[in-house]
Amino acid sequence: MAAPRANMSYRDIKQVVLDRIHNKIWAPDSLLPSETDLAEEFSSTRTTVNRALRELAEEGYLERKRKAGTRVLNAPVRKAQFSIPLVRDEISETGAEYRYALVERAVMPAPGWLSARMNIPQGRDVLHLRCMHYADNAPFQYEVRWIVPDSIPEVLTADFSRSGPNDWLVQKVPFTNLELSFLATKADQAVAEFLDTQAGDPIFTAERITWLRGQPVTLAKLFFAPGYRMTTHL
Amino acid sequence: MAAPRANMSYRDIKQVVLDRIHNKIWAPDSLLPSETDLAEEFSSTRTTVNRALRELAEEGYLERKRKAGTRVLNAPVRKAQFSIPLVRDEISETGAEYRYALVERAVMPAPGWLSARMNIPQGRDVLHLRCMHYADNAPFQYEVRWIVPDSIPEVLTADFSRSGPNDWLVQKVPFTNLELSFLATKADQAVAEFLDTQAGDPIFTAERITWLRGQPVTLAKLFFAPGYRMTTHL
DNA sequence: AAGCTCATTATGTCTATATATATAAGCAAT
């Protein structure tokens, strides 16, 4: 299986190495031959072998250390990748029709928990928005958002009645840092009504905070309609 | 800002490019200069520039097409990466003491929903396990698992009373495919008791199915204790 | 036995160059 031929691409080499790991030709914890040796075996060059091994290491199969060599990880800490698209795109991609609605807009002093969470002064005015995202007119996501206007005063005059704050922010404020959490919450009365479900139901929730060069910009709580799953394959 | 000097590493180049994107020197949707031109500007080589741009594309900032060039993505579909370690490691890393307990072990015909979900014949015998994972003796995760013994008959004689099935499987069966979902579920009586909470509480839940070369191996439902968040920064 | 020094070695990265491949864009034929 997987006999090394000449002219192997870095992809081919990755595949051969993976096969050998799966077939325990290179057992967990064991050391691989050096890049130089592998390059010779595959009649390739060290650069190409390097790329193959480097990518396999990034994917969590191998551990590499200078001088120490390349080792097969026994418990591959595999990394799940989730892409986090805009809601609009996420809905459109399923073929469903996307609809947006603004539920509430208010400028208010930041509540205590928000000040603490985003590290902004007590009582600073923030923009508070609540919106709904529908897929084929069925509730898809209920969004509760706070925006700190300090770094982007224009946000106070922006029109969020026709499109969501995410769309606007992505255009205006390229964030530099992001904290993203997923958790399960219990639907309160408002959430339940907007998502057309019962209060107390479990709701898959995302919380994201973004910063621009150290300045907090916005915090969003995204409540997904019951049945939502975030799925990935690898 | 970010004046190109000589001898820039691919990391330096990545940073300069990122800065220019953030400062809209290269606006969303706009085309970057070609690799050749950038190599000249940074008095580097195309290989190095290529690596920088390739990685930025992998990270979701750029879109690259042959002949078309390299474009700044307007809505960076940024990819959240979550590493999915073994529970044991996840707990140990917080400094807490890990404890494992087997709750139930049974061999039983696969229930209908499982047959359908994993694509195995109706009524095929499967191994069913329920286990608990504790952090400093507080419930951390309740695990409900099914294992199809067809591709690994030894699993039927394995001892799961002292360490979890995940540990065993990782050693024995390097999976080739994995489907991982996250969702919110409502705690039933059993879950609530094991996680020391109330029935009906929202529970952050992971479901993972793994295959080995097309053969289904195992399905696990992992119920996390209330308050659990899966967080990532980028 | 413990600690230090230093040569060795495997990976990390850069340079320079070449070939391969996809595709946008223009032009020609239908």
Place this chain on the structure above:
DNA sequence: ATTGCTTATATATATAGACATAATGAGCTT
């Protein structure tokens, strides 16, 4: 207009060789 060919070009990948850097382990010292 639509289809099909051609060409130019930007990225994708490969080769070859060099130096940088970290860490191991042997040998020496205390």
